[in-house]
Amino acid sequence: MKSLRGYLDKIKPKFEKGGKFEKFHSTFEAFESFMFVPDTVTTKGTHIRDANDMKRTMTVVVLALVPALLFGMWNVGYQHFLSIGQESSLWQTFFTGFISVLPIIVVSYVVGLGIEFAFAQYRGHEVNEGFLVTGMLIPLVLPVDVPLWMVALATAFAVIIGKEVFGGTGMNIFNPALTARAFLFFAYPSYMSGNEVWTHGMMKGEGIIDSFTGATPLAEAAAGNINNLPSVSDMFFGFMPGSIGETSTLAILIGAAILLFTGVGSARIMISTVVGGLVMGLILNIFAVNPYMEVPAYQHLMLGGFAFGAVFMATDPVSAAQTANGKIIYGFLIGFLAILIRVLNPAYPEGMMLAILLMNVFAPLIDHYVIESNISKRLKRVKVQVKVQE
């Protein structure tokens, strides 16, 4: 550690203004503050400083994603061996998943960080940390056999059109990871929906056994086969086809616990999203005119991307609502709309992505009205006081 610090100190002057590598200042800065606590010191006034800067916050989110990632890798292998009708050991299963998921993660990080560094360099500001999380979220919301060039293209689209044109991290109106997913969903639907895409090797048709369809529970439900839904414990633990990180509600709950314990994720958004989903589910249960509407409301929370979206996507601090009451409205509508789209619109078997993107757009409006109503409430109080004084 000490020798690294010494080395960084030695080469630092070259990256300062007037140094040899002045142009690469932001790159150096990024690596230095990635390894060590930033050495910037406040010079004016009194400040309360916290060691928890943006890089640490992002690291916590990445840590919270690890359970979902590990389970996702295992599940990729599990579904693969299920589809070809072979037994496999735990390690074999995990390793199969590992080598099919790893390239997606590498591509997502290399492309995304490359663009981030290029923009930071060109515009002369610091490299933003936001992509550390986005780069991990993108692979987790994709099907496992998506071609790598599509991952690269979607990542580039998300970073440039979803983020940099608005001014970089902290300015984006949409969640970048979901922008990437939406891009792929509309640009290359044959790789993002259907029954074959969710299981590794199935699109190439590697010795599939007949009883294995590869359909996600939501696709089955949308087709009206609700008897084919997995058991509740399978839903909870995640033994079903789906995007890499979304299947296991348990792993996501562990991540949620980490986010809530460290205070990084917003409990209001998570809870209100779940409540919103439950309310819509119950409303549908009451009418129950087709088999899909009879799916119990609590099961909806464990199917598809609902849990993943509620914990990791809706809580994105940049694109979510900022006010306390606004967060509740925002979360509730996400859950509500997600189930509504999922059940009532046959064109979109999963509504979570669209619901979150839609509410991202409305978040500033919600905040505006929450603040307005606060102001008018306080104004009323002021007027009352004035009258008493008179």
Add this chain to the structure above:
Amino acid sequence: MSSEKEPLFSSKNIKLITEPLGSSNPITVQVLGICSALAVTVKMKPAFVMAISVMVVLAVSNVVISLIRNYIPPRIRIIVQLVVIAAMVILVDQILKAFVYDISKQLSVFVGLIITNCILMGRLEAFAMGNKPWPSFLDGLGNAAGYSIILLIVSFFRELLGSGTIWGFKVIPESVYDFGYQNNGLMILPPMALIVVGIIIWIQRARNKKLIETK
């Protein structure tokens, strides 16, 4: 009226044509006529026909309005302008239906909607009402050309990436598809047209800093 006769292509008149192509482009700078730019740019052929139609309508109605500009009572000028545009649009629409029926079908309502295209009303109101026929004619041509150029650029990228063709001819070879390449379905949808227009605006402003608004 100036006693000295101005040459037909004086530098002032040339500017009327060249400026709308760049620094005062109706789409990328004034952000007018976006609706039709998004709707008709899936393929290059319809975009080209649309561009020609707008050019004819704009140039002719600019001249007509400019000829009668001194006889139009100011309070009903908008109605008069609309009547002229509408007559031209119906003419163009009928001609398209007679000679290029297929493309006229693809363009569907958007030829008719030229009537509501903001570029036309804008030019009639801002230029033809106060200028002589010849400059008005050039102004109409210039602005329609500015509109056309963006339409063609956008439709070029949308057709190339969305359908793998240009002007209806296949340009992306089959071997690339065998390699795993896919046409981008998002390019065919209108949102991507908006994004492509946005990127053009971005590039234009990055190159011409004068266009960036100061706060």
